[in-house]
Amino acid sequence: MTPTPKFLKSLPKIELHMHIEGSLEPELMFSLAQRNGIDLPYDSVDALRQAYDFSNLQSFLDLYYQGANVLQTEQDFVDLAMAYLGRCQQQNVRHVEIFFDPQTHTERGIAFETVINGLHRGFMQGKKQYGISFELILCFLRHLSEDSALNTLEQAQPFRDKITGVGLDSSELGHPPEKFERAFAAARAQGYRLVAHAGEEGPADYIWQALQLLQVERIDHGVACTEDPALVQYLVEQRIPLTICPNSNVRLRVFDTMADHNLRELLDAGLKVTLNSDDPAYFGGYMLENYQNVQNALSLTQAQWMQLTANAIDASFASDGRKAALYQQLMACFD
Ligand code: HPA
Ligand SMILES: [Zn+2]
Numbered sequence: 230m231t232p233t234p235k236f237l238k239s240l241p242k243i244e245l246h247m248h249i250e251g252s253l254e255p256e257l258m259f260s261l262a263q264r265n266g267i268d269l270p271y272d273s274v275d276a277l278r279q280a281y282d283f284s285n286l287q288s289f290l291d292l293y294y295q296g297a298n299v300l301q302t303e304q305d306f307v308d309l310a311m312a313y314l315g316r317c318q319q320q321n322v323r324h325v326e327i328f329f330d331p332q333t334h335t336e337r338g339i340a341f342e343t344v345i346n347g348l349h350r351g352f353m354q355g356k357k358q359y360g361i362s363f364e365l366i367l368c369f370l371r372h373l374s375e376d377s378a379l380n381t382l383e384q385a386q387p388f389r390d391k392i393t394g395v396g397l398d399s400s401e402l403g404h405p406p407e408k409f410e411r412a413f414a415a416a417r418a419q420g421y422r423l424v425a426h427a428g429e430e431g432p433a434d435y436i437w438q439a440l441q442l443l444q445v446e447r448i449d450h451g452v453a454c455t456e457d458p459a460l461v462q463y464l465v466e467q468r469i470p471l472t473i474c475p476n477s478n479v480r481l482r483v484f485d486t487m488a489d490h491n492l493r494e495l496l497d498a499g500l501k502v503t504l505n506s507d508d509p510a511y512f513g514g515y516m517l518e519n520y521q522n523v524q525n526a527l528s529l530t531q532a533q534w535m536q537l538t539a540n541a542i543d544a545s546f547a548s549d550g551r552k553a554a555l556y557q558q559l560m561a562c563f564d
Contacts, residue, residue, distance in 0.1 A: 231528075231530075231531075232524060232529065232530070232531050232534055234521065236531065236534070236562070237517065237520045237521060237524060237534070238320070238321065238517060239321065239562050240321065240520070240534060240538055240559070240562055241321055241323045241538065241555060241558035241559055241562070242317075242320060242321055242322040242323060242516045242517075242520075242538070242541075243322070243323065243324045243325075243503070243538065243541035243542055243545055243555060244317070244322055244324070244325045244326065244505055244506060244516055244541075245326045245447070245470070245472045245503050245505055245541055245544060245545060246326075246328070246449050246450075246472035246474055246503075246505035246506075246507055247313075247325060247326075247327055247328065247505060247506055247507065247508075247509065248293075248327075248328045248329070248330065248368075248398065248507065248508050249306075249309060249310065249313065249327050249328065249329050249348060250293060250296070250297045250300070250309075250329070250330055250333060250508075251293060251507060251508025251509065251510060251511055251512075252309065252312065252313040252316075252508070252509050252510050253296050253297070253299075253300070253309060253510050254312065254510045255274040255277045255278055255510070256274055257308065257309065257312055258277070258296055258299050259274055259277075261299040261300065261301075261305050261308070262299045264305075265299060265301045265302070265305070267298060267299055267301075269299070270295075280292060281480075281511055283480055283481055283482070283511075284482060285430065285481060285482060286400065286401065286402075286429065286430050286481050287400055289480070289481055289508070289511060290399060290400060292511070293508065293511065294333060297330075297333050297334070298337065300334065300339070301339065302343065302347070303343050303346050303347035303350070304347065305347065306343070306344055306346075306347025306348050306350075306351060307347050307348075307350050307351040307354070308351070309347075309348075309351065310327075310347070310348055310350075310351025310352050310354075310355060311351050311354060311355060313325075313509075314351070314352070314355035314358075314359055314361055316509070316515045317355075317359070317361055317515070317516075318359045318361065320515055320516050320517040322361065322515075322516050323360070323361060323362070323555060323558060324361065324362045324363070324542075324545060324547055324551065324555060325352075325361060325362075325363050325364075326363070326364045326365075326366055326393070326394075326545060326546060327348070327352070327363060327364070327365055327366065328366050328367075328368045328396055328398060329344065329345075329348055329365060329366070329367060329368065330368050330370055330398065330399075331344055331345075331367060331381050331384065331385070332369070332370045332373055332377060332378075332381055333370065335381070335384070336373075341381075341384040341385065341388075342387075342388070345365075345385070345388045345391055345392070346388075348365060349365065349388075349391045352365070362547060362551055364393035364394065364545075364546045364547070365391060365392050365393060365394075366392070366393060366394040366395065366396050366422075366424065367381070367382075367385055367392050367394070367395050367396070367421075368395070368396040368397060368398040368399075369381060369395070369396070369397050369398075369409060369412060370398065370399040371397050371398065371399045371400060371401065371404035371408065371409065371426075372399045372400040372404055373399075375408055375409055375411060375412050378409055378412040379411065379412050379415060382395070382412060382415055382416055382419070386419075389419065392421070393421070393422055393546050394421050394422035394423060394424055394546060395413070395416040395421040395422075395423055395424075396423075396424040396425055396426070396449065397409055397413075397424075397425040397426055397427075397439075397443070398426045398449070401426060401427070401429055401430050401431040401435065402430055402431055405431070405434075405435050405438055406425055406427060406435055406438035406439040406442055406443050407438050407442050409425075409443060410442045410443065413425075413442075413443040413444065413445075417444060422446060422546050423443060423444060423445040423446055424445050424446065424447040424448070424449055424472075425439040425443055425445045425448065425449060426449040426450055427439040427445075427448050427449070427450065427451060428448065428450055428451045428452060428453030428454055429449075429450035429451075429452065429453070429478075429481075429483060430481075430483065431453065432453055432456065433453050433454055433456040433457035433460050434457075435453075436448055436451055436453065436454055436457075436460060436464075437457075437460060440463075440469065446469070446470075447469065447470045447471075447472060447544060448464075448469060448470070448471050448472070449471075449472045450471070450472065450473065450474065450478075451464075451471040451472075451473070452471075452473065452478060452483060452484075452490075452491055452495070454471070454495075454500075455491055455494055455495070455498075461498050461500065464500055464501075465498060465499045465500055465501075468501050469501065470501045470502075470503055470540065470543075470544030471495065471500055471501065471502050471503065472503050472505050472544075473492060473495065473502050473503065473504055473505065474504075474505050474506065474507035474512075474519070475487060475490055475492060475504060475519050475522060475523050476506065476507070476509075476512040476513050476514060476518065476519050476522060477506075477507035477508060477512045478490060479522075480511070480512040480513060481512075486526070487522050487523065487525070487526035487527065488526045488527070490523075490526070490527065492523065492527060493527055493529075496529075496533060496536070496537075501540045501543070501544060502537060502540060503537060503540050503541040503544055504516070504519055504520065504523065504537055504541070505519070506518075506519050520534075531563075535559065535562075535563065538559050539556070539559065542555045542556055542559065
């Protein structure tokens with residue numbers, strides 16, 4: 230059966246790799262800038278959107294960190310979360326696991342508690358209003374020091390019950406996972422679930438490091454694994470999930486076009502692949518736009534879409550009861 234656009238829309242979606250700061254749409258950026266009296270170096274929403282023409286990860290991150298400056302108050306973080314959840318509701322996204330970058334905010338004088346309390350309030354409101362379940366994952370910025378990461382972990386301690394996991398993001402090349410071995414050991418000792426970006430622009434060896442030194446249970450991106458057959462075999466045997474972000478990979482020139490993406494190779498190898506939007510406001514869309522672009526370029530089967538969704542449910546940090554409910558929603562698409 231060839232999947233129709235209606236089928237793609239109807240699939241219950243589980244998003245495991247989305248940076249909340251990357252869901253800041255230009256319109257909201259401008260309205261928060263105005264509310265907080267901040268000058269943006271762009272005349273209009275259109276001028277800002279036109280700047281979203283990236284040559285690599287760093288060229289994106291420079292704009293992403295600049296954009297985050299408009300986030301100042303707890304209410305700003307509530308509004309950011311609710312704007313994202315409104316899109317989720319429209320696209321039948323039912324469960325989300327959200328990255329946030331505390332250091333992006335604490336480094337410019339915003340209190341940790343402003344960030345976590347705003348995000349938690351926003352996602353709780355979305356859960357009540359839309360029934361979208363969520364988990365929050367604190368990410369260390371890998372271009373900063375390990376001491377800064379450890380300090381961030383300390384700041385998180387009073388909010389331990391609001392944070393499910395710890396991850397690693399930002400500039401990958403030159404900042405290998407091994408740099409954060411102590412910080413991840415400390416997070417593990419506190420019972421956090423562990424993930425890390427690895428093998429987006431960096432080599433397969435960074436994926437090995439994330440698994441062996443940081444002991445993460447999911448790899449974010451991980452597309453570079455196909456450079457190393459022994460690594461692919463290990464990932465398959467250990468059923469390690471990969472959170473793949475197709476639009477992101479094309480926008481950041483990891484692959485020239487969607488047709489060149491190695492998603493099918495990953496699926497054919499038996500890897501536990503999931504699809505995600507990464508930074509939807511910067512990369513041309515949310516979950517459904519990723520699904521549509523993948524389908525247009527790579528023509529997956531209904532069975533593959535079912536597999537991708539089942540993988541995401543299984544790979545999620547949701548409770549067993551929540552996972553069972555999500556599986557039921559998935560099965561209903563095939564009645
Ligand atoms: O795609 C990404 N990679 C690394 N760091 C990030 N921070 C936001 N998005 C990304
Ligand atoms: Zn990411």
